Amino acid sequence: MPKSIQxxxxxxLGSEExxxxxxxxxxxxxFLTLSSLLLIKDKKDFNIAINISQASPTDILTINKKDYNLSKRxxxxxxxxxxxxxxKEIANDLFLSPYTVQDHLKSIFLKTGVSTRRELVFKLFTCYTIS
Incomplete structure (x- = not known):
């Protein structure tokens, strides 16, 4: 069994949930989503269910936000x-100035190592790199 699955x-076993x-x-x-769930645990034995499925765009985005340490904003x-x-639309919806939105975008670009919106979307949703 691969070490990632092990x-x-x-x-x-070590988590509260x-x-x-x-x-x-x-x-x-x-991408694949790997999930495990502790079903039964007693002093000597335990059962765990493993689910492996195609990752949804939401799964991919959620993990990437955590990996790049993006703030809530x-x-x-x-x-x-x-x-x-x-x-402008982002600024209006979030009650920010467009300059503040641009500052946040610069921070996102810096954290993810890209320089444009298109590069960002590509990087977040693919496992391929452009050389």
Whole structure:
């Protein structure tokens, strides 16, 4: 059994909620969502259910927000950006100035290592890199 699956099996044993979720990037094949759930635990034995499925765009975005340590405001702005909203639309909806939105976008670009909105969306939703 691959080490990533083994780790996922033991993770729920140490967590209070008894579950674990992670995203696995497969080169050239997209992303998988791996989930484990502790079903039965007694002193000597335990049962864990494992689910492996195609990752949804929401799963991918949620994990990437955490991985890049985006603030709550940056995450909100990113949600609008993914929908194709302009800086002005984001500013109006979030009651910010367009300059503040631009500052948050610069911070997002810096954290993710990109320089444009298109690059950002591409990087967040694919496991491919451009060389």
């Amino acid at each position: 780790a996922l099996c033991y993770w729920p 008894g579950s674990a979720h992670t995203l696995l990037a497969l080169q050239k094949y997209g 940056e995450s909100n702005i990113l949600d609008y950006l993914i929908k194709g909203s302009s800086t």
